[in-house]
Amino acid sequence: MKPDLNVHSYESSSSAGEPSFQSLKTWLISAANPSLKSLNHHIRQLHYLPCTDAERLELLDWFRPMITKAGVRLREQLQDSQLPLPEGLVNGLDELAVVHSIVADVYKMVLMKQSADMMHANDSSDEERIEQLRSLVLACYGATSHLAEQLRAVYEAYKPSPEGVWREVHHIYQFAHSIINSSNTISVDGRTGMDEFFMIEHVYKRSLLLGLCNPFHFSFRQFRDLNRTLNSRASLCTIHFESMSAEKLNLFSIDFDSDYPAAPVLTHNGNLLQGEHYAVLDTRELVDSLNREIDMIAAEAFVETNEHRRAEDLAKIEMLRRLVMNWGQHPVRRDKRTDEDVAQCHIAAGFDRIVSHVSRNGLLLGKMASTSDAATDLSCEIIDSSPTGYQLAFKADSEVQFRIGEMLALRSKEDPDSWSLCIVRWARYLSSDLVGVGVFILGTACQRIRVRIESRGLGQSADCLKLTKSGSLPRNRKLMIAPSSYYQPDARLEMTDGHRLMIRAGNMLISGIDFVVFDYEITD
Known part of the structure; x- marks a missing residue:
């Protein structure tokens, strides 16, 4: 089997003449924490640098820790970021994805050359064949690893995978699997190339699981935990x-x-x-x-x-x-979506902010219901709807910012008296200046109440929301939205709802960034 991979074309853009192996190595030794833009410029030189494959791979060994550090610095800025992302972070993730793509192209170039050499090396000894095999599998590993990192950076930017990347990830894994199987009778001192193949398979499984978990449903902080889970469980x-x-x-x-x-x-x-x-x-x-x-x-x-x-x-x-x-x-969509005539809507984000603007009789008060409030601007539009939620479109420069798992309150401009309480389920960039957002409807009517956990004393109480008209949640239960710290199964709570009632917390139905939705029953 011969690998059929796409290697992009890179040409020198420097007027200072062709780079040399020694000049690039000197830059690598002297560079301290280079930017992604600088890494992009210098890594491209590996495609037209006059050197051997061994020298090319040696230079890549110098580049890899620099790319890793640049990625860590960028992701540290992402931890507390909100959507839509600032332009600088979007550009940074795009640049990181491009850098990994360029490195993957170097490995693919080496891989195709080495595979052609191996096919014509019919008179090689077993020891030479093992070394050729290991070099080939390591090139497969390098290409797969950087394509996987390219996908990770793209998903972290809430963008779809670039065309052709998944096909190449599959093809390299299939090629590595085939050459290991065809060479499994060759062994020198117990070495067969299988150790290197196991590394490829681990990265391949991680990539498959990342693509299958619908990564647009995770916040930036959850991406960090997701990556750890993939590393340890793949x-x-x-x-x-x-x-x-x-x-x-x-x-x-x-x-x-x-x-x-x-x-x-x-x-x-x-x-x-x-x-x-x-x-x-x-x-x-x-x-x-x-x-x-x-x-x-x-x-x-x-x-x-x-x-x-x-x-x-x-x-x-x-x-x-x-x-x-x-x-x-294997979740399957059950609700039919209806395309809407694009409708502008007012929107507010954040559990604490929304609760503070809900009255005791359930009306939304103050600036949250005012078009003059920057946090309820009209930079959001309803694209389509279903019985359980909406797909919204946010302008990339929207002043309303949110996280996956955060609560939103929204109302259509055409229906100013009808608010919906929702939770953000996913987000994905539809274009460079538009972010698509999926929200799940929690309820369409609520009442602000005061709740105290019985075991925490008189001073430990918080404002919560009692859903008086649920949206996509069960309608035959009493439902409450409370701060995350106020939920514990079977906990006894004191609810002030015009008068005091003792209630018992039941099942948690939904968990957001800073709130939970649970059912309850009145005990007296």
Whole structure:
């Protein structure tokens, strides 16, 4: 099998003459924390630098830690960022993705040359063949790793994957798998090239899981936890090349000729597609592991007295639940979406801010209902709707900023008396100046109440919202929206609703960044 990869063309833009191996190495030795723009400029030189493949790969070894440090510096700025992203951070993530793409092209160029040399080296000894094989697999690993990092940077910028990248990730993995299988009888001192292949397979699994988890549903902080989960748990997945039945859950069909990660296999599909261009990703062990972790964190979170740690635990549970859903349950949209005539709407973001503008009788008061308030400007439009939510479009320069998992209150300009309380579920850039946002409707009418946890004393109370008309949530239950720290299963709460009532907290239905939605029952 011969790799058929796309290597972009790079030409010298310098008027100072052609770079040399020594001049580029000198720059690498002297450079201290170069910018992504500077890295971009110098890495391009590897494509037209007059040097051997060994020298090219040596220079890449110098570049890699610099790229990693530049990525870390950029991501530190992202941790507390809100959407729409500042232009500087969007450009930074775009630049990081381009740098990884250029490095991947260098590895692909070396890979195709080495594979051609290996095909014509029929008289090589076993030891020479093993070294050729290991060099080839390491080139596959380098290309796969940087394509994976390119995808990560693109997803962190809430943008779709570039055309052709997934096809190349699949093709390199398939090629590496084929050459390992065809050379598995060659061994010198116990070395077969399998160690290097396992590294490729780990990166490949991480990439598949990242693409399958619907990354636009995660906040910047959750991306950090997601990356740790992928690093530690990807090995729990299995890739099968043999024929399998589609009667089990947690299976995904991989088409090596496709330009998407994989497709969920529904149990009614019968046997899976077979052939050299197909494989199956099995996530059963991974999903079982995540479910056990959810149970463990939940048991600790609801007895945690530190409010900050409890909020972090609840956010981790929400992230893991979403991973279980996407890697195991294959969610299918049930509600039909209706395209709307684009309608401008007023919008406000943040649980505390929204609660402070809700009256005791449920009316939204003050500036939040005023068009003069910058935080309720008309930079948002409703694109389509369903019984459970809306798709919104935000201008990239909108003054209203939000995070995934944050509460929004919105109303159409044409219906100023009708507000909806929603939670942000996903975001994705539709263009350079427009961000698409998916929101889930929590309720369309509410009342502000005062709630005190019985065990915390008279002074420990907070404003909460009682949903008097739920949106997409069960309508036969009493529902409350409260700060994350105010929820504990079976906790006794005192609710001031014109008069005082004792209630018992029931099941948590939704967890946001700083709030939870749970049902309750009146105990007296």
